[in-house]
Amino acid sequence: MTLRVAVQMDPIETINITGDSSFALMLSAQARGHEVWHYDVKSLALDEGRLTAWASPVTVQRVPGDHFQKGEARKIDLAKDVDVILMRQDPPFDLGYITATFLLERLAGQTLVVNDPASVRNAPEKVFVLDYARFMPPTLVARRIEDIRDFHARHPDDLVMKPLHGNGGKAVVRIPADGSNMAALSELFDAAWVEPHMVQPFLPDISEGDKRIVLVDGVFAGAINRRPGEGEFRSNLAVGGYAEATTLTAREEEICAxxxxxxxxxxxxxxxxxxxxxxxxxEINVTSPTGIVAIDRFNGTDTPAMIWDAIEIRYAAMLG
Incomplete structure (x- = not known):
């Protein structure tokens, strides 16, 4: 099966090809003979019901400093000129992101969008996960300092506060057990974000790492353990964490199931x-998940191929 694939992502010029999951997916698509296009979400347009984007044909190669060749951009019809769209631009999950999901949702039954845009919109990372509270640490979603103080009274050790729609470990802060910076941080968060914030007890186990587990169409594909860097409690690779090989615990297998x-x-x-x-x-990351390059490096697996297998099956099913 040969597909015409459009990748909606951030500028390809600036990606880090050594670990970028979108780049790995493009390489894998190209190896299968799929035609690959790149476009910026800002070029989306809905003109009398016709959804278009300004896209460029691209070829990619794992050569630092010379990792892509891009053809001339032209306006393409996303319902007629492509078969599959990978929605891979990075968060923030803001109104621009949400609007793009509304536009792409109009392609249902014509072009396969991965991940499904309606589901991405309805399953933000730190909100969708609340449906599985039995697997979560105690969690508060609120803005009022009074609610945070009440939560702290019930969980009197260190707390962690983070933006509800943040990503990559950005603006995740630690509140000490004495609560000395709680009011100041609450004021700062209130000024920066209109939505509620997420507060949880600090988990000392984070020193042993934060496991990223990848699921492909519900099937376990692999995992890495991310450990905090020197002087950090955040383990995200984007803020200096480092990856190591790992396996799943029985509890993690249960969560996946x-x-x-x-x-x-x-x-x-x-x-x-x-x-x-x-x-x-x-968290349940659905907007632009990462980690597959490191997973494959440690495990000798081919997660991009697994993802394309799943996409091809879904595309064939969509066509009937």
């Missing part, structure tokens, strides 16, 4: 979940 049917039903083909201490589920 419980999530699998819902992910598959929602059309969430490529998902990365985060688990701390082998038992605490903290």
């Amino acid at each position: 419980v999530l699998a049917p819902e992910l598959k039903a929602r059309g969430l083909v490529f998902v990365g979940i985060d688990v701390i201490g082998g038992k605490w589920l903290t």
